[in-house]
Amino acid sequence: MPAQILDIAIIGAGSAGIAAARACREAGVSFAVFEARARVGGRAHTVEIDGQPIDLGAHWMHMAEVNPLVPLGHDLGVTIIETPDAYPYYVEGKRQPREETLRLRHAWVETEERALALATAGNDVSVAACLPQLGDWTDSIAFNHGLYSGRAVEEISAFDYARVEDAGNKFPRGGYGALIERLAEGLPIHFGAAARRIDWSGGPCRIEFLDGEAVLASRVIITAPVMVLQSGAIAFKPPLPRGEAQALAAFLPAAYEHVVIRWRDSPFDAGGDQLTLFKGGRERNISLLARIENSDFHYVEVGGKLLTDFAGSASEREIFARDAALGELTRHFGEEATRGIEVVHVTNWWSDPSSRGSWSVTPPGKALAREALQQPVGGRLFFAGEATSPTQWGTAGGAWLEGTRAARAALEG
Ligand SMILES: Cc1cc2nc3c(=O)[nH]c(=O)nc-3n(C[C@H](O)[C@H](O)[C@H](O)COP(=O)(O)OP(=O)(O)OC[C@H]3O[C@@H](n4cnc5c(N)ncnc54)[C@H](O)[C@@H]3O)c2cc1C
Missing domain, CATH: 3.50.50.60 (FAD/NAD(P)-binding domain)
Incomplete structure (x- = not known):
């Protein structure tokens, strides 16, 4: 010292x-x-697993x-x-036609625009109040906004959400x-x-x-x-x-964890680093970053309400996140296609005393x-x-x- x-x-x-x-x-x-x-x-924090650099935290x-x-x-x-600019969107394991993916993207942009229009610093609302109505898609989109923010949309300031700079992503x-x-x-x-x-x-x-x-x-x-x-x-x-x-x-702690899987016969394009979205529900959903650096490693992203609501111990939390990731992949692609998945790591930033969450939300x-x-x-x-x-x-x-x-x-x- x-x-x-x-x-x-x-x-x-x-x-x-x-x-x-x-x-x-x-x-x-x-x-x-x-x-x-x-x-x-x-x-x-990057670790190496079988020669492949794996980001346990920030990656984008x-x-x-x-x-x-x-x-x-x-x-x-x-x-x-550069990150690929098209996000494949899956419903029950079926890749959606381009129009559906564009609809999804439009809903994202609309939410951001409504948040910008509705919220001011002095008269703030929640992101939930800004969600466009998209019939049976609404819940899934609500969950995904929450997943990427790390909390339920009801708990997130629309003003804070909308003021984030939009300036592209790279890896x-x-x-x-x-x-x-x-x-x-x-x-x-x-x-x-x-x-x-x-x-x-x-x-x-x-x-x-x-x-x-x-x-x-x-x-x-x-x-x-x-x-x-x-x-x-x-x-x-x-x-x-x-x-x-x-x-x-x-501040509220955000929950967002990587379930790192190895999926050799994964159905995703070999292009690498492909964000892939799924239609889930209001309570449960995942997203996936497929084929990290063109390898057979994938990050299943689990978080938002699914994990902030979880009340078990640290080890139970990891099992819960793993099971949620595998459960959703199996629901979409079936047992046969997902049998070969190997879970190589489950992060737990929420329980780590040096972080106590993935980032902060207001x-x-x-x-x-x-x-x-x-x-x-x-x-x-x-x-x-x-x-x-x-x-x-x-x-x-x-x-x-x-x-x-x-x-x-x-x-x-
Ligand atoms: C799973 C996950 C995925 C993410 N994905 C992305 C992404 O793709 N892109 C992106 O930009 N961001 C992402 N983030 C968020 C990003 O990682 C953080 O916002 C950023 O790294 C925070 O940096 P920081 O310096 O504020 O805090 P930290 O990186 O947490 O640094 C704070 C440091 O303080 C230390 N510390 C804590 N307590 C004490 C103490 N008592 N005494 C001394 N030291 C202490 C900690 O050990 C730590 O090293 C992700 C986070 C997670 C968890």
Whole structure:
């Protein structure tokens, strides 16, 4: 642990923390990063299974045109590929004709436009209130909007939903987590350093860790997920002011997990990285990213209401997610076609004490919690992460931009 008083301490080595650390390195100040886990990347983490890079967290480079990780990836020589622009849509295992898929796409766009039109920051409604009526398709579309947001549509602010930038998607070859890990090379990161208390009562801030160690820093950038902060895992002395405490309390954890399967004789096109949608119901649905990097690995996406409503233990949650994924695939393609599926990994970000959810959602009327949490506290505490990004929340690119913003504010302060 550093013995001197640091100019800046950074809590967390995910996308936001790494971006903040790189900005501090560039500015030439004294700084260090303190990370609870034994690795970098946080909710962006690539593992290798039988030689295939598998993203257990972030995989899509969302808002690609304005995502800072796209040019940084290019600089590292990472191949960044376009996402296919047509999404196959399946009903009971049958690929739908182009008109049906276009109808689905139209419904997505209509929801976004209605959310934009209906919701303002001061008069917010839920995404549920913006759904177009599409007969027996409505429930399925409602569930999928919730799946990609990680909560039921009734619980999501339409204002927050609609203000997300729409700027295309790309994929980095070799995994998003691996790219972000490379961007952390050479940074002074202390692993296994779980902050448990930040004393900002006077003089330099004192950060105490679970193992009894402590460091002093003039300013602290806090990038631990808001759900971790809500749990009280990091205490503040004195407690955070009312405005920040209320902003923090406003967020809801999103549930979104990857059930990673190997499906050698999968019926999906060999093109690779193909998002595939299914017609499900209001309570249960999945989506699939088929043939990752043209391999026989697939990510079944399970989440939203299906998982936020689940009340069992951590291990029961993983079994539930696995069974939901396999159950839906079997329902669509039959036992014969799905018999060969091998489940190789089920993520559980919801139960992980270092994340406690996949990203953060704001309920109707609470979207401005993101801006509120951007405000420096006492000129010494600076919050950053996907949760503080108003227009790229829930993404690794948004977290990166927020880490850079918080570092600039801390460097200026
Ligand atoms: C399954 C899944 C799929 C996703 N898909 C995408 C996608 O395709 N594209 C996309 O852009 N985003 C996606 N996301 C979201 C994206 O991963 C996150 O928004 C982003 O990685 C968050 O970065 P962050 O720096 O804010 O937080 P994190 O990455 O969570 O970093 C915070 C760090 O703080 C550490 N920490 C926690 N507590 C403490 C403590 N007490 N002391 C010290 N350190 C602590 C954590 O270990 C972690 O390393 C996905 C997430 C999940 C879970």
